[in-house]
Amino acid sequence: MQVIHGLSESSEGPSHCAVAIGNFDGIHLGHRALLSQMVEGARALSLIPSVLTFYPHPVEVLNPQKKLEQLSTTTEKLDLIEQLGVKSVCIAKFDHTLAELSPEDFFEKYLVNGLKAKAVFVGFNFKFGKNRIGDTALLKKLCEEKMMSLTVVEPVSVVETLPGMLKTRVSSSFIREKIIQGKIKEANLLLGRPYRISGMVRPGDGRGKQIGFPTANLYCAKEKVLPQNGVYVTRVKWQLQYFLSITNVGIRPTFKIVNPEKLVEVHILGLNAQLYDESLELDFLSFVREEKKFDSIEQLKIQIQKDILIAKNCTLFDTL
Numbered sequence: 001m002q003v004i005h006g007l008s009e010s011s012e013g014p015s016h017c018a019v020a021i022g023n024f025d026g027i028h029l030g031h032r033a034l035l036s037q038m039v040e041g042a043r044a045l046s047l048i049p050s051v052l053t054f055y056p057h058p059v060e061v062l063n064p065q066k067k068l069e070q071l072s073t074t075t076e077k078l079d080l081i082e083q084l085g086v087k088s089v090c091i092a093k094f095d096h097t098l099a100e101l102s103p104e105d106f107f108e109k110y111l112v113n114g115l116k117a118k119a120v121f122v123g124f125n126f127k128f129g130k131n132r133i134g135d136t137a138l139l140k141k142l143c144e145e146k147m148m149s150l151t152v153v154e155p156v157s158v159v160e161t162l163p164g165m166l167k168t169r170v171s172s173s174f175i176r177e178k179i180i181q182g183k184i185k186e187a188n189l190l191l192g193r194p195y196r197i198s199g200m201v202r203p204g205d206g207r208g209k210q211i212g213f214p215t216a217n218l219y220c221a222k223e224k225v226l227p228q229n230g231v232y233v234t235r236v237k238w239q240l241q242y243f244l245s246i247t248n249v250g251i252r253p254t255f256k257i258v259n260p261e262k263l264v265e266v267h268i269l270g271l272n273a274q275l276y277d278e279s280l281e282l283d284f285l286s287f288v289r290e291e292k293k294f295d296s297i298e299q300l301k302i303q304i305q306k307d308i309l310i311a312k313n314c315t316l317f318d319t320l
Helices: 029-045 058-062 074-083 103-114 136-145 172-180 184-191 297-312
Strands: 002-005 017-021 048-055 088-093 117-123 149-153 157-159 167-169 195-202 216-220 230-238 241-250 263-268 279-290
Touching: 017 029, 029 048, 029 117, 029 149, 048 074, 074 088, 088 103, 103 117, 103 136, 117 136, 136 149, 172 184, 184 195, 184 279, 216 279, 230 263, 230 297, 241 279, 241 297, 263 279, 279 297
Parallel strands: 002 088, 017 048, 017 117, 048 088, 117 149
Antiparallel strands: 157 167, 195 216, 195 279, 216 263, 230 241, 230 279, 241 263
């Protein structure tokens, strides 16, 4: 897949493309519907299936005091986009210059001159241009003037089968909220896949090994959203193999650590290997329990055994 960082009239971008526009954080079911329609439309019109996305996230530029935790890093986003059949991605640098462009100037710079788009695909709530004053009605008018086709993709809703959930419109912000609450099954349902974090394994203080449950301390990108503190059934992808695991997200209160940092500690079942400086991909499958302080290490060990038993009885691992 071709990845273009920035785009201008002189860029070597795709010629005569179908382009889907958006931030695409998480590549959830709504994004997948949009991208799938674009790829199918491109195939039907003999166009190059392309994506126009932005980095950094607009919120980081327009509202820098707001902490934005994201569902996917740029690398993860590109991998997921490529899996859907996209052949070219333009990552436009989002800065104040881009933010000040009028809708018409944005359209001319990126879609007409930059990407030479022949077909445009956007979500139902797409906004563009300074102060987000451009909408799908204006985009339709601009496309008609340039004889481009425009497809506006309707929102995707999921009728949840999980307790307490109703018909829900899929959105990145709603999924982010579910992950922060530790509602992993709900988040995964809306993502259409397990929520994943990836990173390097770094040496820890060895406490897990000392009590008989060695853990890999996974350090992921700082912009990734982490679930609430607690214990989760997870699976690890390492060297193209999947392993069932149990993961603690939190501060390990039983050990009375001064100024503890939030850690992701993974106990991998059925794998005995030196993983320091190895890259792991960790999928969250379900929530087990909240993190708690135990009165003794023995009580903690008994609870971990119970957590592992729950993981071994998890049917999700076999069906994914």
